[in-house]
Amino acid sequence: MVIYLKAGSELRHRLKPDIDYYTRRIKTDAGKTIKEVLIDLGINPALVAFVYTEGKVKSLDFIPSSGQSITLQPPVSGG
Amino acid sequence: MTLSDLEKKRYLRQFTVRGWDQEKLKSAKVLIMGLGGLGSASAFYLTAAGVGKLRLCDGDRVERSDLNRQILYFEESVGKFKVEEAKKRLTSLNPHVEIETVKEFIDSQNADELTGGCDLIVDGLDNIESRFMLNKQSVKMQIPYVYGAVQGWEGIVGLFHPPRTACLACILRQDVQGADIISIPGVLPGTIGILQATEVIKFIMGVEQNLVNRLLIYDSRNLTFDIVETEKNPNCPYCGV
Numbered sequence: 001m002v003i004y005l006k007a008g009s010e011l012r013h014r015l016k017p018d019i020d021y022y023t024r025r026i027k028t029d030a031g032k033t034i035k036e037v038l039i040d041l042g043i044n045p046a047l048v049a050f051v052y053t054e055g056k057v058k059s060l061d062f063i064p065s066s067g068q069s070i071t072l073q074p075p076v077s078g079g
Numbered sequence: 080m081t082l083s084d085l086e087k088k089r090y091l092r093q094f095t096v097r098g099w100d101q102e103k104l105k106s107a108k109v110l111i112m113g114l115g116g117l118g119s120a121s122a123f124y125l126t127a128a129g130v131g132k133l134r135l136c137d138g139d140r141v142e143r144s145d146l147n148r149q150i151l152y153f154e155e156s157v158g159k160f161k162v163e164e165a166k167k168r169l170t171s172l173n174p175h176v177e178i179e180t181v182k183e184f185i186d187s188q189n190a191d192e193l194t195g196g197c198d199l200i201v202d203g204l205d206n207i208e209s210r211f212m213l214n215k216q217s218v219k220m221q222i223p224y225v226y227g228a229v230q231g232w233e234g235i236v237g238l239f240h241p242p243r244t245a246c247l248a249c250i251l252r253q254d255v256q257g258a259d260i261i262s263i264p265g266v267l268p269g270t271i272g273i274l275q276a277t278e279v280i281k282f283i284m285g286v287e288q289n290l291v292n293r294l295l296i297y298d299s300r301n302l303t304f305d306i307v308e309t310e311k312n313p314n315c316p317y318c319g320v
Contacts, residue, residue, distance in 0.1 A: 008298055009231040010258060022301070046256045052307040057250055057294065059312075071305075073296070075251075076230040078261035079117040079205035079268060 001030050001066035003037070011074040014043050023069075034070060035060040049075045080106040080131070086175050090129055100284045101129060105175075107283045108132040110197040112185060112213055114139075114161040116148035116263065117227045118203025120272025121279070123150060125201075126169040126176045128280055133169070136181040136193055137161045137203075147265035185209055190216045199279055200224045203272070207257050211317075214239070214247035218318045223282055227275040230261050232300035234271035237309070238278050238290040241318040245292060249312035249319075267299055 006022045007015040017024045028037050035045045038060070051058050053070045064070055080102050082090070090101050109130050111118045114137040125133060141149070141156040141164060149161075156164040162180035169178055183189055185204075194200060194216045202225060204210050210226070217224035218241045226237040226247055239246050274295065281289050296305045313319050 008301070009233050044256070046252075046254055049251050049255045052296075052305075055306070056308045057310070060252075074230070074233075075207060075255040075257045076228040076233055076235050077205070077207045077210070077257040078228065078230045078263050079113055079115045079203055 002027055003064045003067070004069040005037075005072060006069065007072040007074070009074045009076070011043075011047060011072050014047065015041070015072065028064075030066065031063060033061050033063055034058070037064075038072075047074060048072050083175075086129065089173070089175070093128070098284060098286060103284050104129050104280065105131040107198045108134065108196060109199045109201060109279060110134045110136065110194060111201045111203050112136050112193070113203030113205060113209075114149070114151065114165050115145065115203055115205055116150075116265070116268025117229065117272040117275065118201070119149045119151040119165070120269045121201050121203065121225075121227075121276040122165060122169060123172070124273055124276040125279060126173045126178075128276070129173065130176060130279070130283070132177045132179065134179045134181065134193070134197060135162045135165055136183060136185065137165075138182050138184045148263060148268050150269065185212050185216075187212070191220075194220055194222060197222060199282060201275055201279060202226045202228070205261070207251070207253075207255065210247060211251075211253060215317055217241060218246050225275045225278050225282075227271045229263050229267045229271050230258065232264065232267065232298060234267050234274075234297045234299070235294055236271055236274045236278065236290060236297075237294040238282065240291055243291075245309045245311045246315060246318040248317040249315045250294070250309050253316075264299070270297065270299065 038045045141152045151165045151168045166178045223240040
């Protein structure tokens with residue numbers, strides 16, 4: 001199945017977007033968690049604070065469905 | 080709590096805002112933990128708005144590299160304690176606000192003392208570890224916590240009021256790896272700090288449309304504001320049952 005991952009800030013460079021500035025189209029197996037998808041992509045899950053999709057925050061154990069768009073939120077820690 | 084004639088004149092433009100309650104603001108005590116870019120902006124606007132009492136906590140001195148974003152400090156502030164410089168500027172801005180200063184960083188020893196007696200906590204910190212400590216205090220003392228953070232072109236604001244709502248640890252994993260050096264365009268903490276101050280004012284006055292159970296994620300590069308819903312995590316190590 002295909003999902004769409006988005007990332008800004010530091011994570012964008014690791015995600016390597018190919019659709020627009022923020023978004024990458026990913027082919028993955030149904031049933032995989034976001035954490036597993038990230039590992040497959042070579043992105044350390046510890047670099048992702050949380051993800052959100054359809055207006056709701058989700059953990060990295062979230063299992064996306066086909067066609068879903070998920071935003072990866074990096075740690076934002078400055079002040 | 081009554082307002083003097085001088086205060087009534089000062090806050091005249093606010094009184095006409097529907098639902099505004101200046102006396103509630105005056106009777107509130109707000110802790111601002113950290114007086115960097117976020118804390119400078121929120122302290123400035125909370126003082127201007129007439130919050131009755133502010134407790135400012137920060138053990139740092141002003142560095143020259145702070146001056147691109149920490150609006151309470153000027154060239155002559157470099158080398159001086161932030162809380163002292165902040166108090167000087169804020170008192171000059173609004174002498175009706177009572178300002179208490181503490182030259183300390185939050186730790187497990189002083190957390191109860193720093194947060195005790197405050198109605199709200201504003202996050203002006205610059206690292207994840209201290210934020211989790213502040214969150215722990217918010218959970219323990221059941222004090223609403225107005226979270227804010229910035230990095231790169233992005234900023235986040237949230238309002239946590241455990242046990243009624245999620246806490247910071249319900250959402251952020253504790254094992255995340257933050258950047259060693261945090262890049263911040265000077266204007267960004269201003270935007271986020273003012274949004275935090277707005278949430279404080281709304282919460283004190285009982286405005287229901289606030290960021291409880293939601294996070295506002297601002298991408299200043301792409302000019303987007305996303306609002307995402309948060310949920311309590313029943314397995315949260317801080318507020319879970």
